[in-house]
Amino acid sequence: MTELHLWLRHEARTTERRTPVVPDDARRLLEAGVALTVEDSPQRVFATDAYEAAGARIAPAGSWTSAPRDTVVLGLKELPDAPRELMHRHIFFGHAYKQQPGARDLLRRFAAGGGALLDLEYLVDDHGRRLAAFGYWAGYLGAALAVLHHRGRLAGPLRPSEKAEWDEALRPAPGEEEFTALVVGALGRSGRGARAAFGVAGVEPGCWDLAETRDLDRTALLAHDVLVNCVLATTPVPPFVREEDLDDPGRRLRTLSDVTCDVGSPLNVLPVYDRTTEWTDPVRRLRKEPPFDLIAIDNLPSLLPREASADFSAALTPVLLDFGAAGPWGRCLDRFHAACRELGLTAGESGRV
Numbered sequence: 001m002t003e004l005h006l007w008l009r010h011e012a013r014t015t016e017r018r019t020p021v022v023p024d025d026a027r028r029l030l031e032a033g034v035a036l037t038v039e040d041s042p043q044r045v046f047a048t049d050a051y052e053a054a055g056a057r058i059a060p061a062g063s064w065t066s067a068p069r070d071t072v073v074l075g076l077k078e079l080p081d082a083p084r085e086l087m088h089r090h091i092f093f094g095h096a097y098k099q100q101p102g103a104r105d106l107l108r109r110f111a112a113g114g115g116a117l118l119d120l121e122y123l124v125d126d127h128g129r130r131l132a133a134f135g136y137w138a139g140y141l142g143a144a145l146a147v148l149h150h151r152g153r154l155a156g157p158l159r160p161s162e163k164a165e166w167d168e169a170l171r172p173a174p175g176e177e178e179f180t181a182l183v184v185g186a187l188g189r190s191g192r193g194a195r196a197a198f199g200v201a202g203v204e205p206g207c208w209d210l211a212e213t214r215d216l217d218r219t220a221l222l223a224h225d226v227l228v229n230c231v232l233a234t235t236p237v238p239p240f241v242r243e244e245d246l247d248d249p250g251r252r253l254r255t256l257s258d259v260t261c262d263v264g265s266p267l268n269v270l271p272v273y274d275r276t277t278e279w280t281d282p283v284r285r286l287r288k289e290p291p292f293d294l295i296a297i298d299n300l301p302s303l304l305p306r307e308a309s310a311d312f313s314a315a316l317t318p319v320l321l322d323f324g325a326a327g328p329w330g331r332c333l334d335r336f337h338a339a340c341r342e343l344g345l346t347a348g349e350s351g352r353v
């Protein structure tokens, strides 16, 4: 076991209640010899007491900034704007390698401080498969919102809750009208989650993946009432839905839930909208007659913080127990260095995992 001092930080984003390590897995890490500090965080879905009971050292929110240099800071979403120079190794979703807004600034902060980003999105096994991801619950919620909206039962603003509540809401009421649904990307993590939600809702969706879209039958796709898009596109493919399809007076498709939310990307398979929807206003009407409604929420798993955290933590913990220079963490570090080089940044002294 490597000598790892892990520091679970409070999330700067106020609506983020998830955590990458839940108390039970904190205990596993501690038992394996990892030194674990957990920041107090009022919004985290698991109480700080539970981490303390597991044996973790508790520290104030945001105190990672003065943690010893060798500490590995763990979180999920963006860092606060200060400090400008980042000297630690940070594990989180940096969203910094695809020219996203703020990407250059973040990498520059790491380069200036001599720290490193170990990006969770790039934590992959030897075959390039993601080791820890939130996809399943994203798909479950993307489909759940589509079903509830299509049945006229979705009331915003959305708020985080427990799975039992979502399941209860999803169950069909007696005499409720049937509808047809299609999940594209059905074999992936979010596709499986979407199918599970439809299952609870008593709807048997069509399931398409690569084989079914290779020679895209758009007419067949548009012949469903509800579409849930769960693809992870890696190369450009013909769009699934186009503007002219929305304008077709004979269109059957009414509700689109885009779990992928690749809005603005050249790989976007749904180039019919230009901004995501929000928890406050989850549905946007894109056409009046016949109606066409969009749901495109880019932080779906945050609506189920407990279950999403538990699954993610179960997948991440074994990889944390194997923290070291080889394998997934080494690949993360290589990716960070490559991104810095692409931007002409010198990545300080972060040549270690």
Ligand SMILES: NC(=O)c1ccc[n+]([C@@H]2O[C@H](COP(=O)([O-])OP(=O)(O)OC[C@H]3O[C@@H](n4cnc5c(N)ncnc54)[C@H](O)[C@@H]3O)[C@@H](O)[C@H]2O)c1
Pocket: 133, 134, 135, 136, 138, 184, 185, 186, 187, 188, 189, 190, 191, 208, 209, 210, 211, 213, 230, 231, 232, 233, 234, 237, 258, 259, 260, 261, 297, 298, 299, 300, 301
């Ligand atoms: N909205 C959110 O809150 C949220 C949360 C997590 C993930 N996501 C996004 O959801 C998407 C899917 O993530 P995942 O974890 O399920 O990925 P995944 O790799 O597990 O599954 C993707 C599936 O899409 C299929 N696919 C790829 N191209 C296709 C095509 N042209 N036609 C049909 N199928 C195709 C793949 O074969 C695979 O089965 C990603 O873009 C991810 O970023 C969104």
